[in-house]
Amino acid sequence: MEEYINSLKKNIDKRDLLLALQDFQNKFGYVDQAFIEQLSLKTGIPSGKIYSIASFYNQFRFIRPGKYHIKLCSGAACHVNAKENLVAELYKLIGIKDRESSPDGKYSLEFIPCMGACALGPVMSINNNYYTQLKIKDLKKIIHDLDEI
Amino acid sequence: MKATRDITYKKLLQKDQYSESGGMYKAGIKVPHIYAERSTCSIIAGIDLTIHYLKQYFEESGDEYVYAETACKGFCSNDPVISIQLPGRAMISFRNVFYNKISSILDSILNNILPDKSMIIGQYSHPELTSWPDVPEITQLNFYKNQTRKLFKYAGFIQPLSIESYMEYNGYSAFAKTITSKTHSEVCGIVEQSGLRGRGGGGFYTGEKWRKALEKNSDKKYFICNADESDPGSFSGRMLLESNPHLLIEGVLIGAYAINASDAIIYVRSTYTLAISRLENALQQALSAGITGEDIFGSGINIRISVFAGPGAYVCGEETALISSIEGSRGMPKTKPPYPSESGLFGFPTVVNNIETICNIPVIFSEGVEKFKATGREDSFGTKLYSVSGRADYSGIVELEMGRTVKNLLGIVRQEDNPYPVKAVHIGGPSGGFIKPDDFGLRLDFSAVFNNNLWFGSGSFIVLDETNCIVDITKYYIDFINKESCGKCIPCREGSQRLLEILTRITEKPRTGQKFESLLRFKGVTQLEEISAIMKETSLCGLGQNAPNTVLSGLKFFRQEYEEHIYEKKCAAFVCRNLKEYSVNVDNCVGCGICAKRCPADAIIGSARNTHFVIQERCIKCGTCFNACKFDAIIVT
Numbered sequence: 001m002e003e004y005i006n007s008l009k010k011n012i013d014k015r016d017l018l019l020a021l022q023d024f025q026n027k028f029g030y031v032d033q034a035f036i037e038q039l040s041l042k043t044g045i046p047s048g049k050i051y052s053i054a055s056f057y058n059q060f061r062f063i064r065p066g067k068y069h070i071k072l073c074s075g076a077a078c079h080v081n082a083k084e085n086l087v088a089e090l091y092k093l094i095g096i097k098d099r100e101s102s103p104d105g106k107y108s109l110e111f112i113p114c115m116g117a118c119a120l121g122p123v124m125s126i127n128n129n130y131y132t133q134l135k136i137k138d139l140k141k142i143i144h145d146l147d148e149i
Numbered sequence: 150m151k152a153t154r155d156i157t158y159k160k161l162l163q164k165d166q167y168s169e170s171g172g173m174y175k176a177g178i179k180v181p182h183i184y185a186e187r188s189t190c191s192i193i194a195g196i197d198l199t200i201h202y203l204k205q206y207f208e209e210s211g212d213e214y215v216y217a218e219t220a221c222k223g224f225c226s227n228d229p230v231i232s233i234q235l236p237g238r239a240m241i242s243f244r245n246v247f248y249n250k251i252s253s254i255l256d257s258i259l260n261n262i263l264p265d266k267s268m269i270i271g272q273y274s275h276p277e278l279t280s281w282p283d284v285p286e287i288t289q290l291n292f293y294k295n296q297t298r299k300l301f302k303y304a305g306f307i308q309p310l311s312i313e314s315y316m317e318y319n320g321y322s323a324f325a326k327t328i329t330s331k332t333h334s335e336v337c338g339i340v341e342q343s344g345l346r347g348r349g350g351g352g353f354y355t356g357e358k359w360r361k362a363l364e365k366n367s368d369k370k371y372f373i374c375n376a377d378e379s380d381p382g383s384f385s386g387r388m389l390l391e392s393n394p395h396l397l398i399e400g401v402l403i404g405a406y407a408i409n410a411s412d413a414i415i416y417v418r419s420t421y422t423l424a425i426s427r428l429e430n431a432l433q434q435a436l437s438a439g440i441t442g443e444d445i446f447g448s449g450i451n452i453r454i455s456v457f458a459g460p461g462a463y464v465c466g467e468e469t470a471l472i473s474s475i476e477g478s479r480g481m482p483k484t485k486p487p488y489p490s491e492s493g494l495f496g497f498p499t500v501v502n503n504i505e506t507i508c509n510i511p512v513i514f515s516e517g518v519e520k521f522k523a524t525g526r527e528d529s530f531g532t533k534l535y536s537v538s539g540r541a542d543y544s545g546i547v548e549l550e551m552g553r554t555v556k557n558l559l560g561i562v563r564q565e566d567n568p569y570p571v572k573a574v575h576i577g578g579p580s581g582g583f584i585k586p587d588d589f590g591l592r593l594d595f596s597a598v599f600n601n602n603l604w605f606g607s608g609s610f611i612v613l614d615e616t617n618c619i620v621d622i623t624k625y626y627i628d629f630i631n632k633e634s635c636g637k638c639i640p641c642r643e644g645s646q647r648l649l650e651i652l653t654r655i656t657e658k659p660r661t662g663q664k665f666e667s668l669l670r671f672k673g674v675t676q677l678e679e680i681s682a683i684m685k686e687t688s689l690c691g692l693g694q695n696a697p698n699t700v701l702s703g704l705k706f707f708r709q710e711y712e713e714h715i716y717e718k719k720c721a722a723f724v725c726r727n728l729k730e731y732s733v734n735v736d737n738c739v740g741c742g743i744c745a746k747r748c749p750a751d752a753i754i755g756s757a758r759n760t761h762f763v764i765q766e767r768c769i770k771c772g773t774c775f776n777a778c779k780f781d782a783i784i785v786t
C-alpha cells in the first residue's frame with residue numbers, strides 16, 4: 001500500500017479526485033488515512049476537505065474490511081421481504097452494525113443499496129458469494145459454518 | 150481506421166427496414182445453440198455455476214455446440230434462464246436452471262425429448278422451424294402478451310458483448326442516416342414532434358431541452374446520460390445497460406449530435422459493475438468500428454463518449470448535483486436557474502437526460518415519429534419501464550404503453566388466483582407515494598400521475614399485501630431520505646429528521662408508560678402533516694420537495710393504519726417489531742426451558758417443568774423464543 005501511495009502522480013487535478021479515491025478503494029477495499037493525506041499534498045486540497053467529499057458518497061469506506069465482508073441488501077424490495085429480521089439476527093450473531101468491523105477482523109458488515117435481484121430478496125453476499133431468499137435459519141447456518149473455520 | 154469506418158458506414162446504410170427478428174431465429178444452424186441469460190439478477194441466482202456445468206457437459210460428451218451470452222429478458226423470477234435451439238427446431242427456454250438441473254435438461258433435450266414441464270417457460274415458434282408439441286408460445290404468456298416492448302424488444306436476444314449482434318437488429322443505422330443527412334436543428338425538430346418526455350421523473354419535454362442547448366452559443370457543450378438510478382427498488386436502467394448497451398450509445402450519439410456537443414458522459418452508479426464493464430466494452434467496439442470518436446463517417450463530427458462511475462449518493466441523480474459530482478466536489482444540488490442547458494458542467498451548456506429517455510431516441514429515429522406516437526396518449530407517448538418487486542408473483546421489468554392503468558400492470562405481474570389481495574402499490578421510490586386499491590383504475594401517464602401528487606421517479610413499482618405495514622414502509626423511505634439528504638437546505642435536513650423521529654416513536658411501545666409519552670405519539674400525527682407541507686414548499690431540490698409524498702399519501706389513504714399504531718399500539722401486519730409483545734401461553738407451556746436458555750436478553754424466567762414468564766422490560770423483541778418453542782406456547786400480540 002505504501003508503495004502505491006508513494007507512486008501517486010505529482011499533480012492531481014481536482015476533477016480526478018474521485019477517480020483517485022475509487023481507484024484506491026478498488027485496490028485495497030477501503031480508503032486509508034495515509035492516502036487521504038498524501039492526496040492532499042498532491043492536489044493542494046486540505047485533507048479535511050477531501051474527507052468531506054469522500055464521506056459524502058456511499059461508496060467509500062474508511063475501515064479496513066474484515067476477512068469476510070458481508071453485504072446485506074437494504075433496497076426497498078428486500079426491506080419488504082423482511083430484511084429487518086436478518087439485521088437483528090446478524091447483530092446477535094456477530095455483534096456488528098452497518099459499516100463496522102468485528103474487533104478480531106473476521107467480519108465486516110455493510111448495508112448496500114439494491115443489489116439488483118429484487119425478485120429473489122432478501123439478498124446477502126459474503127465475499128461475492130450470493131445468498132438469495134435468505135431465512136434466519138439459513139443465516140444462522142452460514143455464520144455458524146464460518147465461525148468454525 | 151478510415152477504412153473500417155467506411156465499411157461500417159456502408160454496412161449500416163444497406164439495412165433499410167426495421168428487421169423484426171434479427172439474427173435470432175437462425176434457420177440454418179448445424180449444431181445446438183445455447184444461450185445463457187446472464188445479468189446481475191441471474192448471476193446472483195447462480196447462473197455462473199450453471200454455465201460452468203454446461204460447458205463441462207459438452208466437454209465430456211465431445212459434441213459440438215455454440216454458446217452465447219445474452220441478458221435477462223426482464224422476467225427475473227425465472228432466473229437463471231437458459232434457452233436452447235436445436236438444428237431445425239424452435240428455440241425453447243427453461244426457467245430456474247440451477248447447476249444441478251442443467252445436465253438432466255441437456256440429456257433429454259439433446260435427444261429431442263422434453264424435460265419436466267415445470268421447468269419449461271415456452272418456445273419461440275417460427276414458420277421455418279419445427280415447434281415443440283404442447284409447449285406454450287413465450288410471446289403469448291401473460292407476462293409478455295400484454296406488454297408493449299420497444300426498448301426491451303431485443304433484450305435477451307441481442308448479445309450485449311457483441312456489436313455485430315446489435316447491428317443484425319439494425320442497430321446504429323438510424324444514427325448513420327441521421328448524422329449524414331440531417332442538420333442539428335432537424336434532429337431536435339424530430340424529437341420535438343415526437344413529444345418525448347423525460348423519464349427521469351420531471352417529465353420535461355426532451356426536444357425543447359435540446360433546442361435550448363443547441364441555440365446556446367458556446368465552443369464546448371456536454372451531453373450527459375443520467376444512469377445513476379439510486380432509487381431503492383428500481384433497476385430498469387441497469388437492465389437496459391446490461392441487455393443492450395449499444396442502444397444507449399446510439400441514443401447518446403444522436404443526442405450529442407443534436408445539440409452539437411463533442412463530449413458525452415455516461416454517469417453510471419459504481420455499484421453496477423457488470424453494467425459498467427459491458428458499457429465500456431461496447432464503447433470500445435463502437436470506437437474501433439468508427440462509430441464514435443473523431444470525424445464520424447467522414448462528416449467532420451467528433452463525439453467522444455466516456456463513462457463516469459458515480460460513487461453513490463441518491464441526490465447525485467439530481468442533475469445539478471450530478472454535475473458537481475463529475476466536477477469532483479460533493480454532489481450537492483444548486484439553485485436553478487441557471488439551468489444546466491445554460492451553464493452546466495464546468496460552466497458550459499449541458500444537457501442531462503435520463504437513460505430511459507435516451508434509449509427511446511434510437512427507437513424514434515428508426516421507427517419514425519408516426520409509429521412512435523401511435524403508442525401512448527395525449528401528452529405522454531411511447532412506453533414506460535417499471536421495476537416490479539415486492540409481493541408480485543412475477544417480478545422483473547415490465548414495459549407498458551403510457552396510459553395503461555395500475556390494474557393492467559398488476560394483471561401482468563400477479564396470478565389471478567393469488568389468495569392474498571393487494572393492499573396497496575407504491576410507485577416512484579422515495580419521491581413517490583402509495584396507491585390504494587380503489588384507485589387502481591389510475592392511468593399511468595404524466596398528467597394523471599402528476600395530478601394525483603405522485604411521481605414516476607425511475608419507475609419502481611412495489612406491490613404490497615397485508616403482510617406489509619404502511620407505516621413501516623414510510624419509515625423506511627424517510628430513513629433513506631434522511632440518510633441521503635445532502636444537508637444543504639434546512640427544511641430537508643431537519644424535516645426528514647423530525648419525520649423519522651415521529652415515525653419511529655409511533656412504531657415503538659411507549660417505554661416508561663408515562664402520560665406525556667402518549668401525548669407525544671398523539672401530537673406526532675398532526676406534526677407529520679405540518680412538517681410535510683413545509684418541506685414540500687421550501688426545500689431546495691426535488692429530494693426534499695417530493696420526500697413527504699409517501700407520508701402524505703399514506704396518511705390520506707391508510708389513516709386507519711396510522712391510528713392503530715398510535716392508539717392501539719398495534720401493527721396488524723406484525724412488521725413493527727417494537728410494537729410486538731411476546732408472552733407465554735400458560736396452557737401450552739410444559740416448562741422445557743428452551744426459551745429461557747435461548748433468550749439473548751435473559752428476559753424469560755421460570756423453573757423446570759413449570760410455566761415460564763416473559764419480563765417485558767427486558768424483552769428485545771428478537772423472536773428467538775417464538776422460533777425456539779416446540780409447543781406453540783409463545784404468543785405474539
Ligand SMILES: Cc1cc2nc3c(=O)[nH]c(=O)nc-3n(C[C@H](O)[C@H](O)[C@H](O)COP(=O)(O)O)c2cc1C
Pocket residue numbers: 346347348349350351352353355375376377378379380463464465466467468469501502503504506507607690691692693
Ligand atoms: C433527488 C432526485 C433524484 C433524482 N434521481 C434521478 C435518477 O436517479 N435518474 C434520473 O435519470 N433522474 C433523476 N432525477 C431527475 C434529474 O434531476 C433530471 O430531471 C433528469 O435526469 C432529466 O432527464 P430527463 O429529462 O430525461 O427526465 C432526480 C431528481 C431528484 C430531485
Ligand code: FES
Pocket residue numbers: 073074075076077078079114115116117118119121122123382
Ligand atoms: S432490493 Fe434487494 S436486491 Fe433489490
